[in-house]
Amino acid sequence: MVVCKIRQLTKEFGPNRVLRGVDLDLVAGEVTVLMGANGAGKSTLVKILSGIHAADRGAVTLDGAPFAPHSPAAAMRAGIATVHQSIDDGVIPDLDVASNLMLDRMAAPGAALWLRGRRMRADARRIAHTMQLDLDVSRPVRDLTLAERQLIAIARAMTRDPKVLILDEPTSSLSAREAERLFALIDRVRNRGVAVLYISHRMSDIRRIADRIVAMRDGVITGTFTDKPLDTEGAVTAMLGVSMTDLDVTPASPGAPVLTATGLTLAPGAAPFDLMLAKGEVVAVVGLVGSGKSRLASILYGLERPDAGRIMLNGKPYAPSNTAQAIHAGVFLCPRDRASSGVVPDFDITQNLTLPFTARYATNWILRRKSELTTTQGMIDRLGIVCQGPRDSILSLSGGNQQKVMVGRWLSQDSDLLILDEPFQGVDIRARRDISAHIRMTACERATLVLVAELDEAVEIADRILVLHDFSIVTDYRNEGLDLGALLAAVSGRPAPEPVEGMTIT
Amino acid sequence: MNPQSRFIDLAIRYGFLVLLVALVVMFSVVAPGFAGAYSAVFIFQSVAITGILALGVTCTLVVGGFDLSIGSVATSSLMLSAYAMVVLEMSAVTAVILCLVMGAVVGLVNGILIVRFKVPDLLATLGMMFLLIGLQRIPTEGRSIATGMTLPGGGTAEGTFSPGFLLLGRHRFDLFLENLLPAPVIVFLVVALVIWVFLELTKHGRLMYAIGSNERAASLAGANVNRYKIAAYMISGVTAAIGGILLAARLGRGDIASGNNLLLDSVAAALIGFAVLGAAKPNAFGTAIGALFVGVLLQGLTMMNAPYYTQDFVKGAVLVIALMFTFALSERKKAGGH
Structure with missing residues (x-):
């Protein structure tokens, strides 16, 4: 049964025709996945x-x-509930789980003046129970993991008994195991007869959860796929307008060692490991959230100190105590989560791109704007950043193009070791290809370390793949004739090499 | 771009400057004597000290902070210079140096409270404000300082303001006309130029703006966030001390009651500055224009015989309208962009 009918929907922002006549039906008890490139x-x-x-x-x-x-x-009252991408819009960290779940009821007109704690917790527990959430409702939300907050945001949306539930990239910062919990919850929502509109870039999500795929390009629906098994490749083609060929990586032969670490210990009690990164190779580190990827990046970039171990950079001991020292030594980090850690919203593209290297664009303290603009224009051309010019505000760009600026920031100067933490987060497949092609193209003069949660991203970019589990590197594969099953088992920390449901490789 | 959004764009960029020119033209027509070199200089002189303070607070706004202590730093500097010369009988140079050091130290303490002890900026500088207001009254038991006053110990203050020091506040340089430019106006223009160059053209200014806009991103790009924040408060402290020195030199006595309006006036100038050229962010040029705008308005109204007690209301109204201008219109611009 079609719950929500969208017909010829049009929206313009100034000169931009963002939606140009969208037709879409949302069906009760079905998950409709909406795919589309950034923008x-x-x-x-x-x-x-x-x-x-x-x-x-x-x-x-x-x-x-x-x-x-x-x-x-008004949208919520009418029956459309939305859980937005940035999860902190959906929960209030300082309140406990019960208050968060009951918030909408508290804020509703005509709600009782006095709060009754016990009754509220009982109601909240009932809601949690029907959603099969196994959580202590008196815990403050700020103590919960990101994944648990996500579940609460969805459960909270469900307290309104919506007819349509919209989830905007809910898994973009979740690990595979956490995502599976989310999918189980979505299954229950679907079984209650709610029409779910699910937006995601992740192929593994789409295969796991979709009943129907709708592809969107340039403001119109370009393809609807309902026949099982779902034609994901066809959907990608419809979304991009061209078909994407598989990317084949021919592993480069590594040069001299750039960084060597011996007996590196990332956490108390974790197994120490050795690490060698050579000139000219791209090394991907794959691991779930909490496996220690961020910790490794933080140590190499001077934000944190290892518990034990020695690090040598170009044959000299390397122990930076802050980011400035790391940059000076030639180690760059492109951090994950560009909105909070990368983009300077008040700046234009140029000012964002040159941010770490302002000193190199200054003579006698005074910045040479022209030289900054030249560098930026060069990077815009090379990475194919879609914009009017280097003076555009960074916020006028789509997510994928913002990410290109963030990566371009660290590619604009020569480094010895470039670390990219989740460079493909929230980026569509075409931008992802552009970015990884450029990283590989420029890789010969430095060592490159890429940290990713998704295995297919690693396979697409790396010469060598390391798997991090429980703060230690457990396997080291050359990206040639990979046994993906074994790799997946290593990522999830399981002994037997059996494939994990929903985490197959493109 | 359609005509309507182009008009909004122009309104955001040049609206405030057009308004300023319109005010000048209007007052010139309506109030006889408004148009003239001496009247213009008078306006500059009336806003010089608040302008200098406002430029300092602009630096703290740039790094995403705020400095409520500037008014009290200025009055402390006023009292300190008077105390140094009149009671301790020090030279003018020593007194000036003492005041500048005091401003820098207060800024340093503010900065450390904020970055090391994690006190929110408004609260740290509010606390500092109370502390200084109290402190500056202790040495003289709450009385103003002037030559011949009775000291708490029983004696009389024998020192005087040195003539050289008083020139800082009262001297007028010749420019085309005799005795045209007062020294404080020159100081104001120099401070404005220095702060403008520092914020707009140097890497330090760029990084300070980055910190104000996304502190984490700036830190991950290698900027020493804490050091820049402390530096911003120290700049603010020193400029406030300069303002206090000029005030002391103009008054010629350590008047305990003067400088009450300094904080609000200078903060207003800095915030009005957001609206100039559609910057929607703190900036030195805007701050200077903001200070002038208030000066022009008050001078014009005074010459049209508006009563003095309406002044604060006028300032408040200008500020509210400027803020509306800045935030509402630039929000619309942003929404249209994407």
Whole structure:
């Protein structure tokens, strides 16, 4: 049964025609996955459905009644609940789980003036129980993991009994195991007859959860796939307008060692390991969230100290005590989570790109803007950053292009070791290909370390793949004729090489 | 770009400057004597000291902070210079150096409270403000300082303000016309130029803006965030001390009651500066224009015989409108972008 009908939906922002007549049906008890490259109009569609923007033309009907919310609260009352990508919009960290789950009921008009703690916790426990969430409802949300917050945000959305639930890239910062918990919850939501609209870039998510795939490109729906098994390749082609060939990596032969670590211990009690990164090779470190990837990056970049071990850089002892020293020594880190750790929102593309190297663009303290602009224009051309020019505000770019600026920032100067922490987070497949091609192309003059959670991303970019588990490197593969099953087992820390459901390789 | 959004764009960029020119033209027509070199200089003189303080607070706004202690640093500097010369009978140079060091130390303490002890900026500088307001009254038991005053110990203060020191506040340089430019105006223009160059053209300014916009990103790009923040508060402390020195030189006595309006006026100038050229962020040029804007408005109204007690209301109204201008319009611009 079609719950939500979208017909010829149009939205323009100034000169940008973001949605150009979208037709979409959402069916009760089905998960519709919406795929689209960055800038295809997915976020705008979600914002219209959740009442943040109003459509210019077109109609939406919900259960046959016209639906045109003027605010997020109105959208929710009408029966469309949205869990946005940045999870901290969905929970209040300082309150406990019970208050978070009951928040909407508390804020509803006509709610009781006095709070009754015991009753509230009982109600919250009932909600948690129906969603099969195994959580202590009196714990403050700030003590929970990101994945648990995500589950609470969804459970909270479900307290409204929505007809449609929209999930915008819910797994972008979750590990495979945490994602599986989320999928189980989505299964229950689906079984209750809710129409789910699910937005994601992750192929593994899509295969696991989708009943139907809808591809979107340049503001229109370019393909709907309902026949089982779902044609994911066809969906990618529809979303990009061209088909993506498989990327084959021919592993380069490594040069001289750049960085060697002996007896490196990342956490108290963790097994020490050795690490060698050579000039000209791209090494991927794969590991779940909490496996120690960020810790490794932090140590190499001077943010944290290892518990034990010696690190040598180009034959000299290397123990940076801050980021400035690491950069000076030639070790660069492109951090994960660009919104909080990379992008300077008030700056233009140029100022963002040259941020770590301002001293190199200055003579006698005064910055040479022209030389900055030249560098930036060069990087825009090489990485194919879609923009009007180097003076554009960084926020005017789509997510994928912002990420290109972030990576370009660290490629704009020569380094000895370049560390990229989750460089493909929230990036569509085409931008991902552009970025990894450029990283490989420029790799010969330095050692490159890429930290990723998804195995297929590692296979696409690396000469060598290391698996990190429980703060120690457990395997080291050359990217040739890989036994993916064994690799997957190593990632999830299981002894037997059996394939993990939902984490197959493209 | 359609005509409407181009108009909004122009309004955001040049609206405030157009308004300033319109005010000048209007007052010139309506109030006789408003248009003229001496009247213009008078406006500059009236805003010089608040302008200098505002430039300092701009630096703290740039790193995402705020400095509420500037007014009290200025009055402390006023009292300190008077005390040094009148009671301790020190030379003018010593007194000036003492005040600048005091400003720098207060800024350093503010900075350390904020970056090391993690006190929120508003609270740390508010605390410092109270502390200084109290401290500056202790040596003289709450009285103003002037030559011949009775000291708490029983004696009389024998020292005087040195004539050289008083020139800092009262001397007028010749420029085309005789005795045209007062020394504080020159200091104001120099400080404005230095801060503008520092913030807009040097790597330090660039990194300070980066810290204000995304502290974590700036830190991961290798910027020493704590050092820059402390530096910003020290700049603010030193400029406030300069303002206090000029005030002392103009008044010629350590007047305990003066400088009450300094904090609010200078903060208003810095915030009005957000609206200039559509910057939507703290900037030195905007701050200087903001200070002038308030000066022009008050001078014009005074010459049109508006009563003195309406001044604060006018300033407040200008500030509210400027903030509305900045945030509402630039928000619209942003929403249209993506």
